[in-house]
Amino acid sequence: MAHLSHSEASPPLAEPATPGLGRARSQRVLVSLARHLLLLAVTVVLLLPFYWMLISALKETSQIFVQPIQWWPDPPRWDNFSRALSYPGFPFLRFFGNSLFYALSVTVGMVLMSALVGYGFARLRFPGRQVLFVCTLATLMIPSIVTFIPTYVLFKQLGLLGSYWPPILLGLRFSPFFIFMLRQFFLGVSWELSDAARVDGASELRIFWQIMLPLVRPALIVVGVFSFLWTWHEFFIPLVYLTEREQFPLALGLFAFKNQRTVEWDLMMAASVLATLPLIVIFLCAQRYFLQGVSMTGIKG
Amino acid sequence: MAILATRRVGRGSMRRREAIAGMLFVAPWVIYLLVFIAYPVLAVLYLSFTEYTILEPPRLIGLDNYHRLLTNDPALRIAVGNTIYYALLAVPLRLLLALGLALLMNMRARGIAVYRALFYVPSLVPPVVGAIIFLVLLNPSGPVSGIFTALGLPAPRWFSDPAWSKPALILLYLWPVGVETLVFLAGLKEIPDSLRDAAAIDGAGPWQQFWRVTLPLLTPTILFNLVIGVIYSFQVFDQAIVIGGSNGEPLESTLMVMMHIYRHAFRYFAMGYASALGVVLVLAILALTLLIFGTARRWVHYEADERGA
Numbered sequence: 001m002a003h004l005s006h007s008e009a010s011p012p013l014a015e016p017a018t019p020g021l022g023r024a025r026s027q028r029v030l031v032s033l034a035r036h037l038l039l040l041a042v043t044v045v046l047l048l049p050f051y052w053m054l055i056s057a058l059k060e061t062s063q064i065f066v067q068p069i070q071w072w073p074d075p076p077r078w079d080n081f082s083r084a085l086s087y088p089g090f091p092f093l094r095f096f097g098n099s100l101f102y103a104l105s106v107t108v109g110m111v112l113m114s115a116l117v118g119y120g121f122a123r124l125r126f127p128g129r130q131v132l133f134v135c136t137l138a139t140l141m142i143p144s145i146v147t148f149i150p151t152y153v154l155f156k157q158l159g160l161l162g163s164y165w166p167p168i169l170l171g172l173r174f175s176p177f178f179i180f181m182l183r184q185f186f187l188g189v190s191w192e193l194s195d196a197a198r199v200d201g202a203s204e205l206r207i208f209w210q211i212m213l214p215l216v217r218p219a220l221i222v223v224g225v226f227s228f229l230w231t232w233h234e235f236f237i238p239l240v241y242l243t244e245r246e247q248f249p250l251a252l253g254l255f256a257f258k259n260q261r262t263v264e265w266d267l268m269m270a271a272s273v274l275a276t277l278p279l280i281v282i283f284l285c286a287q288r289y290f291l292q293g294v295s296m297t298g299i300k301g
Numbered sequence: 302m303a304i305l306a307t308r309r310v311g312r313g314s315m316r317r318r319e320a321i322a323g324m325l326f327v328a329p330w331v332i333y334l335l336v337f338i339a340y341p342v343l344a345v346l347y348l349s350f351t352e353y354t355i356l357e358p359p360r361l362i363g364l365d366n367y368h369r370l371l372t373n374d375p376a377l378r379i380a381v382g383n384t385i386y387y388a389l390l391a392v393p394l395r396l397l398l399a400l401g402l403a404l405l406m407n408m409r410a411r412g413i414a415v416y417r418a419l420f421y422v423p424s425l426v427p428p429v430v431g432a433i434i435f436l437v438l439l440n441p442s443g444p445v446s447g448i449f450t451a452l453g454l455p456a457p458r459w460f461s462d463p464a465w466s467k468p469a470l471i472l473l474y475l476w477p478v479g480v481e482t483l484v485f486l487a488g489l490k491e492i493p494d495s496l497r498d499a500a501a502i503d504g505a506g507p508w509q510q511f512w513r514v515t516l517p518l519l520t521p522t523i524l525f526n527l528v529i530g531v532i533y534s535f536q537v538f539d540q541a542i543v544i545g546g547s548n549g550e551p552l553e554s555t556l557m558v559m560m561h562i563y564r565h566a567f568r569y570f571a572m573g574y575a576s577a578l579g580v581v582l583v584l585a586i587l588a589l590t591l592l593i594f595g596t597a598r599r600w601v602h603y604e605a606d607e608r609g610a
């Protein structure tokens with residue numbers, strides 16, 4: 001409930017517009033200050049676990065668990081990273097490369113698939129379109145565990161169990177979400193453009209590729225970033241379908257490390273930073289598209 | 302749809318070309334849907350009536366699996382209890398937290414974009430990493446215990462006391478609320494300022510504006526986040542296996558339904574029984590979702606019956 005009361009801080013818009021009054025101005029400064037203090041306090045609490053990971057990655061294990069709390073690594077042990085990366089039996093660089101490979105493959109597939117299919121649903125009429133679209137959205141309600149058992153059998157029969165394929169193919173199961181999102185975007189593009197091109201005799205594929213796709217670039221970026229994030233986060237699929245450690249992504253490699261090397265918290269934290277940093281970098285680069293993307297997936301359809 | 306209707310309708314051959322093109326565009330998804338969703342759903346239904354160890358072909362045993370899960374699976378009872386306990390607390394708390402954060406991010410303040418980015422950071426951290434961080438934070442000799450001790454309070458033994466292990470999991474679930482917060486924020490942005498202005502002119506204070514204008518107009522978003530939250534929290538797995546292992550330590554207090562299914566399917570290779578468990582889980586989630594949608598008419602405010610603000 002404490003959070004709800006903060007809405008009180010937002011002032012009525014019909015604030016008396018009487019400029020120059022010293023009291024009104026100092027009041028406004030106070031309100032603004034209060035808001036920033038509030039925002040800052042919440043940010044600090046939210047980021048504390050993250051900060052703890054960062055500093056723990058630079059400490060010795062004994063310093064992580066010491067009273068009173070050490071808020072700053074002294075001295076910072078940068079060699080934790082090199083020690084984690086060269087740890088016998090846990091090829092973290094390889095895990096990193098695997099994560100990158102899975103995430104990039106799913107991202108490329110997802111962007112292509114959701115753009116093609118979203119475009120088909122939004123701009124082309126064909127029999128059964130509505131039914132298929134509703135079915136597509138309905139699949140989002142199916143918990144993945146149900147499909148995983150037969151899929152496991154299927155992969156086993158195809159001899160793909162323990163190959164790089166399952167994480168990539170199953171990574172695409174989030175497609176309906178992005179198909180829906182891109183459909184919304186494509187619906188918003190002017191029809192005159194595509195009609196004109198059609199009259200000029202351009203093929204549908206060309207209209208899609210050369211005219212429509214560039215127009216929804218921000219949406220494609222959002223699809224790409226989310227696919228990358230979610231594939232990088234994926235833990236269950238690799239746990240079930242991968243057998244060889246050489247194929248593990250970071251999430252699974254880290255889990256294996258945690259289970260076998262419980263006491264080496266410093267290295268575990270260093271590897272955790274390694275598993276998080278790329279996502280932060282990507283997020284910061286694509287940040288301005290995010291809000292737009294989420295509002296377009298929109299609830300109200 | 303209005304846009305479609307106003308389109309000039311071409312000749313028959315053009316329509317047919319469009320239909321063929323349309324089907325080709327959606328073909329990749331149709332194939333995927335058939336192979337990786339439709340087929341597995343049908344197969345899992347079939348397997349749920351069989352005994353299947355992968356080594357031998359499935360053998361039909363009727364309703365035995367369902368009979369067993371209803372009457373003769375003590376671990377399942379524990380897992381169901383744990384999962385309900387978890388969802389009952391985690392879902393509403395996470396909803397409240399996300400709403401609060403969204404309200405904060407919707408404030409007018411300089412540099413609010415920076416705060417928004419920072420609020421999202423916990424959601425970037427992979428779930429496994431998040432769980433490992435919380436193992437350190439809540440460790441008996443970790444910083445949280447340190448704070449408890451400094452305040453003169455007894456520090457909970459989060460991971461060895463069965464009474465505290467689920468609260469620890471819930472805390473962990475409350476950390477990355479970025480997506481829900483963004484959805485709420487998008488919902489807030491859709492509420493026109495003019496409505497709140499009108500309320501303010503009518504003499505409504507900020508508190509009344511929130512209860513009478515903002516919250517009712519936000520109910521469709523709350524419904525959306527609630528349904529997603531229920532579906533998601535009933536499938537908690539990653540965090541539970543990192544914190545409690547596949548036995549749900551301590552004392553099966555973190556044994557969740559997903560873990561129970563996972564163990565039967567991929568550890569004991571009792572695929573038939575695991576399929577039955579999966580079917581029941583899906584039906585339970587479906588029933589809950591329908592229940593929520595059923596109550597929605599009573600508390601979700603749709604724009605059609607908009608009352609004057």
